[in-house]
Amino acid sequence: EVHLLESGGTLVQPGKSLRLSCATSGFLFSSHAMSWVRQAPGQGLEWVATITGTGTFKYYADSVRGRFSVSRDNSRSTLFLQMNSLSVEDTAIYYCTRDESQSASDQPPPGSWGQGTLVTVSS
Amino acid sequence: HSALTQPRSVSGSPGQSVTISCTGAGNNIGSYDFVSWYQQISGKAPRLIIYDVYKWPSGVPPRFSGSKSGNTASLTISGLQSEDEAVYYCCSYEAPNTLVFGGGTKVTVL
Numbered sequence A: 001e002v003h004l005l006e007s008g009g010t011l012v013q014p015g016k017s018l019r020l021s022c023a024t025s026g027f028l029f030s031s032h033a034m035s036w037v038r039q040a041p042g043q044g045l046e047w048v049a050t051i052t053g054t055g056t057f058k059y060y061a062d063s064v065r066g067r068f069s070v071s072r073d074n075s076r077s078t079l080f081l082q083m084n085s086l087s088v089e090d091t092a093i094y095y096c097t098r099d100e101s102q103s104a105s106d107q108p109p110p111g112s113w114g115q116g117t118l119v120t121v122s123s
Numbered sequence B: 001h002s003a004l005t006q007p008r009s010v011s012g013s014p015g016q017s018v019t020i021s022c023t024g025a026g027n028n029i030g031s032y033d034f035v036s037w038y039q040q041i042s043g044k045a046p047r048l049i050i051y052d053v054y055k056w057p058s059g060v061p062p063r064f065s066g067s068k069s070g071n072t073a074s075l076t077i078s079g080l081q082s083e084d085e086a087v088y089y090c091c092s093y094e095a096p097n098t099l100v101f102g103g104g105t106k107v108t109v110l
Helices: none
Strands: A003-007 A018-025 A034-039 A045-051 A058-060 A068-073 A078-083 A092-099 A110-113 A117-121 B009-012 B018-023 B035-040 B047-050 B064-069 B072-077 B086-094 B098-101 B105-109
Touching: A003 A092, A018 A034, A018 A092, A018 A117, A034 A068, A034 A078, A034 A110, A045 A068, A045 A078, A045 A092, A045 B086, A045 B098, A058 A068, A110 B047, B009 B018, B018 B086, B018 B105, B035 B064, B047 B064, B072 B086
Parallel strands: B009 B105
Antiparallel strands: A003 A018, A018 A078, A034 A045, A034 A092, A045 A058, A068 A078, A092 A110, A092 A117, B018 B072, B035 B047, B035 B086, B064 B072, B086 B098, B086 B105
């Protein structure tokens, strides 16, 4: 069974940095693209970033490009999101997701989801 | 402002069918058969129920079906059940290397 467990969410001041982690199990981590998707309180879903299985390619939403960095450690089956220059608009639940590998897309949609970790940016 | 447009809410009685539309543009839904749908029950993480327009992930009942015409994708829930009450989001691939979501549709079972 696929298991995704996010951690690292907390209250942080505007302008500060934060690193999220996602520990995974139940599948061959290095074979799957992974993504972060966020959801602001009471709002819809927003794709944040995707990293391919080898870590070679990384893609970002315009809203976070240049401030956020996605990475992975395939030896530890763990995904990361480094968030810098945080603003109040980054307040959200951040979900770690594994790609739906059966998709024919070169960038498969999120298939499995973690329970999320809450990041609150406030002074 | 979401890249994909969904109605804010739809409703139906148990056993009925409801359809949710998701309107995009030529650079996402109109150009790629990579539309997915998610169900989010209150307080829970989203769950993938349709991918690549009409395909089912393992464990999703065929009561959920997807289709696409032009720049608009649709999700139909047949034989509506009380446990289908949730918010449903569409998602599409958009070149280059972006995923875009709709704003979500609240489905109410009357």
